[in-house]
Amino acid sequence: MESASDNANMPRDDSGDNFSHVLQRPAEWASGVIVCSPHSGREFPDWFLAETCLDVATLRSSEDAFMDRLIRPALAAGAVTLTARLPRSIVDVNRSASEIDPGAVICGGNRPTTPRALAGLGVIPRVVSGARPIRRGPITLAEARRRIDTYWRPYHAALREVIDEALERFGRAIVIDMHSMPHEAISHLTGPLPQAVIGDRHGISCGLALRDTLATLMRDAGFRLRINSPFSGAYVATAYGRPTQNVHVAQIEIDRNLYLDPVRMRPSDGYDDCAARLAQVLSQAAQLPCDPDRFRVAAE
Numbered sequence: 001m002e003s004a005s006d007n008a009n010m011p012r013d014d015s016g017d018n019f020s021h022v023l024q025r026p027a028e029w030a031s032g033v034i035v036c037s038p039h040s041g042r043e044f045p046d047w048f049l050a051e052t053c054l055d056v057a058t059l060r061s062s063e064d065a066f067m068d069r070l071i072r073p074a075l076a077a078g079a080v081t082l083t084a085r086l087p088r089s090i091v092d093v094n095r096s097a098s099e100i101d102p103g104a105v106i107c108g109g110n111r112p113t114t115p116r117a118l119a120g121l122g123v124i125p126r127v128v129s130g131a132r133p134i135r136r137g138p139i140t141l142a143e144a145r146r147r148i149d150t151y152w153r154p155y156h157a158a159l160r161e162v163i164d165e166a167l168e169r170f171g172r173a174i175v176i177d178m179h180s181m182p183h184e185a186i187s188h189l190t191g192p193l194p195q196a197v198i199g200d201r202h203g204i205s206c207g208l209a210l211r212d213t214l215a216t217l218m219r220d221a222g223f224r225l226r227i228n229s230p231f232s233g234a235y236v237a238t239a240y241g242r243p244t245q246n247v248h249v250a251q252i253e254i255d256r257n258l259y260l261d262p263v264r265m266r267p268s269d270g271y272d273d274c275a276a277r278l279a280q281v282l283s284q285a286a287q288l289p290c291d292p293d294r295f296r297v298a299a300e
Helices: 004-008 046-051 056-062 072-077 141-170 208-220 235-240 271-286
Strands: 021-025 033-037 080-084 173-181 196-199 225-227 247-255
Touching: 021 141, 033 072, 033 141, 033 271, 072 080, 072 271, 080 141, 141 173, 141 235, 173 235, 173 271, 196 208, 208 225, 208 247, 208 271, 235 247
Parallel strands: 033 080, 033 173, 173 247, 196 225
Antiparallel strands: 021 080, 196 247
C-alpha cells in the first residue's frame, strides 16, 4: 500500500486532458533543466488515419521513435520533461506556426514560407521520410488552423510556462531538445561518422560554456560527436534560445542506428547500451549546478 510520503516522491504529470503533449515534473526540480521530445508522438487519431494514404508503419518513419522513453532518466534525476503525443506527420511542433507549405495547405498565393516548408516539412507536413506524400491533396487553411490551435499552441504554451518558471525559480532555464536522426542523414559526411550532433544555431541559442559542458558529457558517455553539422537546431532553438537572457536551448540528435530497428520500428539489440549512455548524460545534465552566473552570456 502506498503512503503519502511515497506519492510525494513520485513525478507529477501536469498534462491534464491535453492530447498534444505530456508534461511531467520531477519530485524535486533540481536546477531548471527541461528535456523535450517534440517528434516522438505516436498516437494517431482515427480521423487522421482515415485521411492519410499511408499505413502507420510508413507514417512512423519520420518519428523520433522511443525518444520519449529514452529521456525518462532525466525526469528521475530532477528535470522537467515535455513530450509530444501527436505524431509530427499531423502537426510539427518543432516548426513555426507560420511555416506553411502551399502544397500541404490551401492557403492562397503570395504567402511567405521557407525552403523547409516548400520541401514538405512545414508545420503541417506534406511528406514523411523518403518524400512520400501523407495525403492525396492539401487540407484547408481552416483545418490547418484547427490543428495548430488544438495541438501546436498547447505544446508551446506548456514549454513557455516551464521556461518562465525556471527563470523565476533558478535564474536560468536550460532546454535540451532531444531528437533522433536517420543514419542516411549523416552517411555522406567524411571522416568518422558522428553518433550524436549538438546544435545551438551556431552559438545563437545556447551559451558556449553550456554547449561545451553538454559536449563533454556526451563524449564521456562514449558518443562520437559533432557540433552544428549537419543539424544546428530548428524552431524550438530559434524561438526560445536567448542566452543573454539566461534561456539556453541545445538540440541533441542521436543516430537511430544506435538503438532502433527501423524496419520493425522497435528497439534493436543496441538499445540498452544507447539508453544507458544517454541516461548517464541526461542524469548529469539534470543536476547541473544551479548557478545562473555559470552559463551567463553578457548582453552585447
